[in-house]
Amino acid sequence: MRRHGPLCVGIDPHPGLLDAWGLADDVEGLRSFALPVLDAAAGSAAAIKPQVALFERHGSRGLAVLEEVLAGARERDLPVVADAKRGDIGSTMAAYADAWLGEGSALAADAVTLSPYLGFESLRPALDLAAETGRGTFVLALTSNPEGASVQHQGAPESVAAGIVAAARAENARRAWEYAGPCGLVVGATVGPALEELGIDLAAFNGLILAPGYGAQGASEADLARVFRGATERVLVTSSRGVLRHGPGPAALEAEIRRCNDALGESFS
Numbered sequence: 001m002r003r004h005g006p007l008c009v010g011i012d013p014h015p016g017l018l019d020a021w022g023l024a025d026d027v028e029g030l031r032s033f034a035l036p037v038l039d040a041a042a043g044s045a046a047a048i049k050p051q052v053a054l055f056e057r058h059g060s061r062g063l064a065v066l067e068e069v070l071a072g073a074r075e076r077d078l079p080v081v082a083d084a085k086r087g088d089i090g091s092t093m094a095a096y097a098d099a100w101l102g103e104g105s106a107l108a109a110d111a112v113t114l115s116p117y118l119g120f121e122s123l124r125p126a127l128d129l130a131a132e133t134g135r136g137t138f139v140l141a142l143t144s145n146p147e148g149a150s151v152q153h154q155g156a157p158e159s160v161a162a163g164i165v166a167a168a169r170a171e172n173a174r175r176a177w178e179y180a181g182p183c184g185l186v187v188g189a190t191v192g193p194a195l196e197e198l199g200i201d202l203a204a205f206n207g208l209i210l211a212p213g214y215g216a217q218g219a220s221e222a223d224l225a226r227v228f229r230g231a232t233e234r235v236l237v238t239s240s241r242g243v244l245r246h247g248p249g250p251a252a253l254e255a256e257i258r259r260c261n262d263a264l265g266e267s268f269s
């Protein structure tokens with residue numbers, strides 16, 4: 001993030017985008033889509049965030065393409081957040097943790113997104129494995145979709161989302177870290193005044209924040225600066241369709257990534 005700016009490029013090979021790029025909605029199309037995005041992001045973006053569902057829909061061969069993306073990112077020293085949104089009872093969670101954060105797993109990424117809605121502690125195997133292996137997690141707190149509020153804003157005196165933020169903060173405080181703890185949060189750039197309304201202060205948060213909603217979902221650089229005031233230096237801003245619609249040419253993709261990073265940098269300064 002310090003080197004390139006706060007933009008994380010989402011790799012979301014939607015059927016409509018494959019079509020717009022002149023590619024078939026099959027495994028060859030998936031590969032011809034994902035690898036140029038990886039190339040464009042290496043050297044211009046802070047990270048990439050492959051959307052696992054859009055690889056899974058192509059079955060085992062789709063997951064093999066994801067493994068190729070992960071290996072290519074490792075070779076290029078480009079951090080990867082696997083957007084898998086895993087969350088299950090603890091015994092099963094250990095298997096998800098091994099897959100996405102385990103040393104030697106072909107699917108291991110630098111960080112994985114997790115859903116805490118079976119209870120924050122159910123994530124324990126992934127939280128512990130991330131800390132042991134120097135990887136990270138991003139736990140869904142306030143998601144960017146409008147429906148999220150019906151669950152995440154509930155509760156008094158502390159909302160569900162505020163409870164998740166407090167649990168993530170306590171998790172990071174269990175160990176000493178140089179800059180930010182391994183338990184990050186997902187907070188949408190589209191949440192408007194929800195953080196203030198729910199009494200959540202992200203300036204005091206001790207991990208990274210993954211912020212979807214920029215670009216295709218309508219949040220602007222100014223919205224990000226407003227929502228994350230006091231915490232912008234730890235915000236990894238992610239955009240998928242907003243960047244990908246500039247493809248297929250790698251030069252145009254890279255130019256858009258650089259433009260976003262410049263605009264975000266200006267807005268955050």
Ligand SMILES: O=c1ccn([C@@H]2O[C@H](COP(=O)(O)O)[C@@H](O)[C@H]2O)c(=O)[nH]1
Nearest residue numbers: 051143144145188212216217239240241
């Ligand atoms: O709260 C959330 C959590 C995750 N996402 C994911 O981010 C991208 C957003 O794609 P855009 O094309 O930039 O809208 C997508 O993979 C979502 O599953 C999110 O949007 N909101």
